[in-house]
Each structure stands twice: as structure tokens, then as C-alpha cells.
Amino acid sequence: MSMNRREVLKAGGGAAVYTALASMGFFAANPAMAAWNKAAFETKSIADTLKVLGVSGTANSADVVITSPDIAENGAVVPVGVASKIAKTEMIAVMVEKNPSMMAGMYEFGANAEADISMRVKMGQSSDVYALVKADGKFYMTKKEVKVTLGGCGG
Amino acid sequence: MKKVFITTATLVFLAGCAATGTDYNKMTQDVLKSSFESRHIATVDRLNQDALQAACSEAEMTGKDLDPALRKKLEAAEMASIKYPADGKFFGDWTKAEKTAQSGDGHTWKKLKDGTPNGGNCYNCHQITKKELSYGNIGPSLYQYGKLRGSGDDVVKYTWGKLYNAKAYNACSNMPRMGHKNLLTEQQLKDIMAYLFDPNSPVNKD
Amino acid sequence: MKKHFLFSAAVALCVLGSNAAYAQKSASEQAIDKYRELIADGNPAELYEMEGEELWKKKAGPKNASLEKCDLGLGAGVLKGAYPQLPRYFADAGQVQDLEMRLVHCMKTLQGLDPKVANYNKDDHKKVIALATYVVTQSKGMPLSVPQGHPEEQRMYEIGKRAFFYRAGPMDYSCATCHQADGQRIRLQGLPNLTKNEAAGKAATSWPAYRVSNSQLWPMQQRINDCYRLQRFPFPKFGSDVSVALSVYMGVNGKGVPSQAPTIKR
């Protein structure tokens, strides 16, 4: 049942997409290596992350919406959704500023996907959650604060 | 709707009373004994009730108040258990109290790591500071405790007593007997006292 | 069916309307409600449900049998509606059993296994949880109806009620300390009033629940077990009578409430 990555790419005819993504700098250039962008997951600040991703500047946009609770009852599972209404959105990245590994996830979209994802992240403490969006070659960023509380009984 | 619920609850209790109550009490004891096993310091002898626990369990199950004479007797015994600080100093270091108030550690099935003090579980039931939003409401708010009450000898002594053994003032209080049952150390109680009364602690200042 | 839903909606409205605490919900409590709403979909319990279905249908043990002939109270292999009528008295076992105990009973008698369930959420107990999750899912929305026909079932209710109010241990806590009044919270965690119909029914049918705080799926016995830990009682053994008695007490108090399990919780 389980397929390795290359088989999936072949089966899905995704090699072209893969190359295209690699050229965008989000995946390692060498397809034989893991595509995972290690550097982007090791940054310690928003500024560093933007640098690693080759982002020189970002604009604010009301068309990028973060859906998350104001208070999370438990930091182990914090729902975060990001939707971009900006035309030609190619990528959404979700970052938690105060996490040791602040990059939570990066999503690259084909033309047949809507730029609208939801995921669940761990948060060690209350923090701003950032959404970085790339659309038509330009970058947009927005943020939302999520407070993490201690939920229930002790013991 | 509320009325319906009350009626149902009453019926349930009556049904319980109509049956041979003593037998069920004995059966409950037997079931408790066969159901639990000792783990670390939480040994099976914890299932044995003292007179106060037994009286309050019965009162809460039947929904009847304690007999006034019994209440008086129980409260007097608890009052006699209260030990005031030997050095006469009620106040410790308020900066150490927040940790105790936050923590729910201790007294359970697992040994705490060496050096970890028992927690007071305070926030589980009480609002204490403005900053901590995650607080329970089983006990009254303690926010601005000293600011609202001052720090006269009477209120200080009463507060110490309440922390040490809340049952001395209300036999079936939900609050644990923090000093009497050695749940917290005298020093921890002193630190909490300072937290509640010191005008510079976040309880009163924020 | 339609009528049934209308009825529960009416009950829900009444409860909300009569509950003063609801109107007073703080901003924090409302934010927590939003959080719970957001995590409600995509309950990882579904992963266990899939695993449980496999375990139910797969031949295993010295007798090389599946659990498909397991009698959960409504006849061999009947899943739908079985869970809301548990715990119940089983003549073949000579005792009142809850779902977890009954599953272990079937693993022993049908498959010839001797599942190691003493360690909660470890070893074979994880399989029992997966199986329980599969079983409860088949009865979602069906009304809770824990039987009280057999004298043993009645006896367990009476013992459960006494155990519920039984104060002991260094903190003098009983189950009732937290669960006999409306609108109470520990920290921000609302505490159901288990002496009342709606709250008792919801609580009785919420487990197994996926606990996001420790990423574990907990069945009812483990929930009760952890309450006793927080009460600073000794350790309730798997399948202990006190656990079953409390389940019966809650289940009977919650009669008629639609089953919710599996759920997701803090």
C-alpha cells in the first residue's frame, strides 16, 4: 500500500510540479535528497525565516485570514487555519513566533487547489501566529495572537 | 424545567432511602475495599473515613444539613487542630507563593522528583491574581484579598486558620485541610499568607 | 427520528435558558468554547475506531476467532444500540459489566486470549480502547438507557450513589466535591453536575474521548480512574466494581440523553 515519494511523484505525474517548486527555493535543489527545507524549520525569528525563504519584504493584506481561537485550552493542539483570497496564491506558511521550531508548515498549491488550509499545531506558550502568503510573486503577512492556558486539574 | 430536575433528583434520593440504607453502606465499603490498590503514598488506608468525612458524605448524599450539635462538635475538634506559627510570624515570602498556587503536584500515585514541593492546587478553585485567567470557581475569588479586608490581627488569624483547616469554620467545606493534613508546609502557608495580604503582591497590586 | 431531534433541541434550549451561569460566561470561557468548536471536527478517535473495527473482525487468539459473536447485551454480534445500555448484568459472567470489561470477557471466552489490561493505555488495554471506540460509534445519537431490571443492576446503582458522595483521603474529596453543583469549574474546565439528567447523560456517553492534553484516547474507566487520582485516592483496578457502580449511577441519572461518544476533550 505504501509508496515511496518518487513513486508517488511518478504516479501523480508530479515531477514537473516538483521541479517548479524546487526552483522556487522551497525544496532542496537536488531531487535525490529529501525535499524538506531544513533551514526554514530551524530559524529562530520571523526575520530569519523570511531571509531563509528569500523574502525581501512583505505587505499586509486583509485578504489573508487566520482562523484560530483567541485562547487555546491546551497548547498541544491549537487549531490554525489560513485562507488567502489573493489571486494566484501559490504558497501559505504558518509560523508560531515563540516556538523553538517556529515554522509549523508550508503549503504549495497547484492551480486546482484553493489557498485555504487548516492544521493543528503545538504551542509551548502564548504567542503570535503568523501566516505568510506568496501570491503572484509577492509576499503578504498577517498575524494573530493565541493565548495558551493551563486547562484543568493538577496532579 | 428546573423544577422537573429537582423532582427527579428528590425521587432518586427517596428511592435510595426507602431501601435498606445500612446494607448498601456496608456493601459500598466492601466494594471500595476490593476495588482499590495501594500506589506509592496513596495507600488503601486512605479509604478509611474520619468522623467528619463520614458525616459530610452522608449529609451530601441525603441532601440534609448536618445536625447542628454534630456540626458544632466536629468544627470544635477541627479548630483545636489549628497550629499557629511557632515564631508568631504569619507572613513569608510572597514571591514564592505563585508557584505553590499554580501547582497541583503531590500526594498521589507517583513519587515527585526529588526537591519538588507539593502544590496547593489554589487556582483549581480560586481566582487569585488578575493575570492568571485559568482559575476555577468552586472557591470564592481571592483577588485583592488584603486590599478588601485590611490586615488586622483578627483577619490575619482567621485566614491562617482557614488555610490550615477550613473545616474548623465550615465542617463540610470543599477546601482541603492544608495544614492539618500536611498538604503544604508551614513555610508554604506563610508564603501564601504574604501573597494574600502584602500590598505589593499581584493579588493586591494589579 | 425528526421528533426525537426536536425534543433534544427543546431540552437544550431549556437548559440554556434556565442556566444563569450561561449568560455570565466570561470572555475566557467563550474563547474556550470557540476552541472546542474548532477541534471538534477531525477527532483522532476516528483512527482508533478504524483499528477497533479491524480488531473486532480479525481472527485472533488460541481459538482463532473474531469478536463478531461477542454479546454486548443485545445478542451475539449486535453492535447497534448496545453501548447506551451498558453497564448491564451478564448472566454468563455473573456480574454487572461495563463495555471495557465485556470486551475483555469476549476476548477471553471467544478468542482464548488473556489480555493484559492492568496498565491503562498500554499493551492490550490500548486494543480494548480501540474496540470500545468502534463499538460506541455504532450507537451515536441513540438514547442512553442503562438497565435497572436485574437486582444486581439496582444494587450497583445504590453503591454507585454512595461511592459518588464518599469523601476520603488527605483532601477530603468525593466525586460530588466537583460534580454536584451547576456552573462549577476547575481552572477553565467546566464540571458537569452528574446528579442532573442532561449533564450526567452527556458525561456518561462522552467516553472514549480523545484527550488533547496528552494525546491519548481515554475510555470511561480511565476517566474515573483519573478523577480518583486527583481525589488522592488509591488506584482503582481495571474492571473494579467501584468504576462500574459509578458508571451505572451516571448512566441511570442520564437516561434518554443521546449518546455522543467518541468525543474530543481538553
Add this chain to the structure above:
Amino acid sequence: MASPMRIRARAEGAVADVRVLMAHEMETGQRKGSDGKVVPAWFIQEVVASHNGKQVMVAQWGPAVSKNPYLQFKVKGAKAGDKIAVTWKDNKGESRTDEAAVA
């Protein structure tokens, strides 16, 4: 062996809403186990989604994604009966692919 995913895909007009649950520990590599030793990092790094064999989304994840990950995304032009496939691959090289039909 990795446990199966739960994939639910529902057509809502011209768009299919896809919800995926994956069974994975998602160890951060920063947590200490009961023996006091650091539990090594073990988490899903890539997720690839396709619609009738055509890739729609590729995600890269870090260790901050919660245990037993949940992912929701939207596919344009997916109709009832269409196939949605999801593959994940973790940092140990293990992977899993599952498929579901759009309802």
C-alpha cells in the same frame, strides 16, 4: 507499519472539502521520556495531495504539528466519485498513502 489515514472528501458546489487524519507520534525531539532521555525527533515532513492522480498540494511540516495530525484543504473542480489521494513521509523515511472517493 504505519496505520491508515482517515480521509473524508465532500463536494460542496465546485469545490471538495478534504479532511485528513493521520496516525503519527509527531515527536519534537525536545521531549524527555520517562527514562529521562530525550525522545528522538520523529515527525511527518512532507504531505502530498492529489486529485485523480494530479497533484494539488504539497506541504512541508515541522515538528510543531500536533500528534495525530489533522489537515484540511480544498480542491477545485472535484466531483462526487473523484479520487483524492494523500501521501505522507516522515523524517525516518517511512511513508503512507491512502485514497478516498469524494462524497
